[in-house]
Amino acid sequence: MKVVVVGAGYAGTFAANRVAKKVKGAEVTVVNARPEFVERIRLHQQVAGTATVATPLTGMLRPGIAVRIGSVEKIGDGTVVLDDGESLAFDHLFLAVGSTVRALPGTVPVGTWEGARQARAELAALPGGSTVTVVGGGATGVETATEVAEARPDLRVRIVAPAVADCLSGGARRRALAALDRLRVETVDDGVTEAADGMVRLRSGRELDSDLTLWGIVAGVPDLAARSGLEVDADGRAVVDAYLRSVTDPRIFAVGDCAGVAGARFGCQTAAPQAQAAVDALARLAEGREPEPYDLRYVARCVSLGRKDAVAQFTHPDDSLKDSHLKGFTAVAFKRMVFTGTRYITRKAVSA
The missing domain is CATH 3.50.50.60 (FAD/NAD(P)-binding domain)
Structure with a gap:
């Protein structure tokens, strides 16, 4: 089975690692625009010069996973067309291109x-x-x-x-x-x-x-899904079924920010659980078993306030806010656990 993962953020890297781990005989290829894995939830530290948040992608992926550096022009009928004109065939594909930024000129x-x-x-x-x-x-x-x-x-x-x-x-x-x-x-x-x-x-x-x-x-998603003829919602996210498969092409799973899941927000709390659910669905299908539907659940919203302060507000599973929250040193420790835990989960592809 040939599996292509487009995008190597949290969702794509997790998906690639979990496919290699759980889908017997899968040949996994990751296509990404850069050779690094970027911890996007720490980009504010990159900006301020308090940390460097990029790691060679090869150090985040399991042995045996192929990496292709480049951009994807189009996905269609079992083929990924790259920006250099070459193409990759797939039996299944994970679309994990994340979200994007539409900045005002001059910023x-x-x-x-x-x-x-x-x-x-x-x-x-x-x-x-x-x-x-x-x-x-x-x-x-x-x-x-x-x-x-x-x-x-x-x-x-x-x-x-x-x-x-x-x-x-x-x-x-x-x-x-x-x-x-x-x-x-x-x-x-x-x-x-x-x-x-x-x-x-x-x-x-x-x-x-x-x-x-x-x-x-951060607002909007790349237009790859729409450009490839997949059905998208009003925000340009790929419309998916209960198992995170494109309703246009069930060979394609969409995970993370670019997946059109009602109630989902951008973030690592969306990426890893969706990638896990989609890969597990593929693994069950490959074994001739019925897949389990994805269940959207959130835990908290964490915001760093410099290196010495933070706040973490707990949420209901539907992401509505609870009154309870952590602050100060406790919230800083919680946020640090989110950073390290998310990186570990993404690399090891353990249950999110």
Whole structure:
């Protein structure tokens, strides 16, 4: 059985390792645009220069898994067409291209590896007293703003969003806002419409000076599924059945951010469980058994607030927020466990 995995983030790397582990006789090939595995949930550390978050992909994959560096132009009828014109045949394919960033011109996107590297270099070159603007009030924006503010206290840091830290609620959100205030991050409740020539223009019409503007919003998915003729939802995610198979082509499983699962949000809590469910479904089918449907479940939302603080708000399985949360050292330890645990699970392909 020839299995191709397109994308080597959390979902793709986990899927490749689990196929090699659980599907007897499978020949696994991973296609990825770069030779590194990037810990996307730690990109804010890459930006601030507090860590390097890329590992050679070969060190994350089980022996025997082939790696092809390149981009996929199209998937169709059992064939993957690469950007260099070559093609790979498959019996089954895992589409794991993740999510993407649509940054405003004049900003640097921190939600991609390339953007994070650029942001790190530009940030390091800024003299003291410069102003850094982070656009986006979700986890990516808050983590970036606090990490930069803690690492570079000589800079003026602001975060701009219609609602900052609105991925949290109650005491957890108040904790995040207090951390921003403690780190002297200016909070601007507005949106950004333009970024150019050392300034940002807000929806209200105000203009603010900005020596470096970082785009901290992750939204949308690559158009590979749509480009390949697979049915997609309104957000461009591949429409799947209960077993995470494309409703257009059951040979194709979609996992992670690019899978059209109702109620799913972008993140590693989506990636590994979906990859596990999809691979286990394939393994059961290969053995002539009935697969089990994927069951969407969440546990918590964790947000780093610099290296010394964090908040983790627990959720119901449907991702609705509970009142209970962790803070301070306990939350930092919990977040660190998420980092290390996710990496371990992805590499070992153990139950997520």
